[in-house]
């Protein structure tokens with residue numbers, strides 16, 4: 150767990166006999182100190198450890214939020230359970246596509262059964278899904294065993310909610326429509342000791358017509374550069390070598406700050422931090438990726454040779470209806486500029502298939518972009534209707550059978566370019582960060598190249614967290630088998 154010393158000091162200075170302070174983060178420090186007391190007492194009473202489990206759905210943003218939740222639970226004295234059969238169970242949800250919602254409800258139903266056999270078990274649901282009223286109503290009606298529901302804007306108050314949940318029965322619900330502030334200095338756990346995500350902006354102002362995110366994550370807010378840099382320095386001092394800067398659209402970073410700071414400037418500053426070996430960012434919008442950012446990536450070897458540039462569609466007609474603010478030709482020109490400026494860069498993308506009104510002619514355009522740019526990889530999604538978004542009201546929704554036929558066409562094109570791009574690296578020796586013991590075969594270590602591709606190498610757990618020189622021997626489609634070579 151990353152110790153933010155400032156926050157630790159706050160906790161140590163807390164007097165639990167005085168009322169909780171109004172100021173943040175002092176208030177959360179007070180509640181966390183109280184939660185820690187409660188947990189200690191309950192462990193003693195039960196004669197065993199108390200456990201927690203956080204189940205995360207969705208994107209990197211949610212993964213980072215879960216680390217914040219885990220940081221609080223660990224500091225309160227819970228230890229991590231191997232399954233959902235735990236004393237404090239949290240579902241951090243996603244609502245970007247309908248199947249994510251359905252999965253959560255399925256899991257929640259099973260958690261209710263677990264709770265019957267585990268007296269005192271608490272179940273919390275948070276994240277994007279509960280920012281939608283209908284989902285909260287459904288939980289209130291059909292999942293009455295849930296103890297706590299809290300939204301994305303008030304996550305910083307989790308210590309307070311945790312404490313209240315431990316001390317009371319019944320369902321506690323706290324959802325806000327918007328964020329009131331960004332609270333710094335709260336503790337966060339890390340899934341990996343050697344890499345971490347860092348938020349640079351929260352929320353989104355783009356309102357792509359299919360997307361629910363602006364409604365559930367609110368307007369764009371940037372963290373102050375000094376707060377981001379301080380966190381990155383602290384992470385580096387803790388042994389982190391790779392940092393991912395996170396925002397719904399990183400290009401708009403800093404525009405809302407009193408002293409504006411561009412994303413390119415921020416990137417350059419982060420590159421200066423000693424100890425960091427690799428810097429990633431996610432996600433830049435194609436409409437406003439600046440030449441400055443491309444130049445900073447080109448000139449800083451620490452920045453990963455990978456740009457994830459969501460295309461969504463290659464058809465001008467559909468792009469317009471999606472409210473994306475670029476054309477097919479503009480996208481291709483941008484991708485080609487990136488490839489020309491940054492040798493060995495990989496460009497990956499997101500594509501939505503089956504947007505209202507989309508037909509095979511539009512898909513021809515999308516496939517044309519896939520082939521012209523030569524994506525190194527792509528996440529292809531079937532369009533999912535999200536209530537409250539403009540696209541949900543468009544009359545010409547596409548029948549499922551057509552969606553699935555068009556999806557297969559796009560997927561095949563993507564696989565062809567991705568295989569080709571990976572294949573041409575065979576035989577090269579590249580730097581790779583060893584991330585974990587291979588899940589299928591423990592004699593192998595899985596490492597990640599700067600371009601985000603994975604390579605499995607024979608090795609042992611002591612290599613995890615180290616930067617290796619790896620020869621890419623054998624291409625298996627999207628990934629490699631390789632061998633570690635001496636520098």
Ligand code: 5AD
Pocket residue numbers: 245246359360361459461499500501530531532533534535
């Ligand atoms: N349906 C399908 N895919 C979607 N995405 C966002 N909203 C939807 C939707 N309604 C995809 C986009 C985005 C990625 C995170 O999820 O491709 O880039």
Ligand code: SF4
Pocket residue numbers: 206207208209210211242243244245276277362365366
């Ligand atoms: Fe992330 Fe979007 Fe899902 Fe929210 S809705 S968790 S922002 S992918």
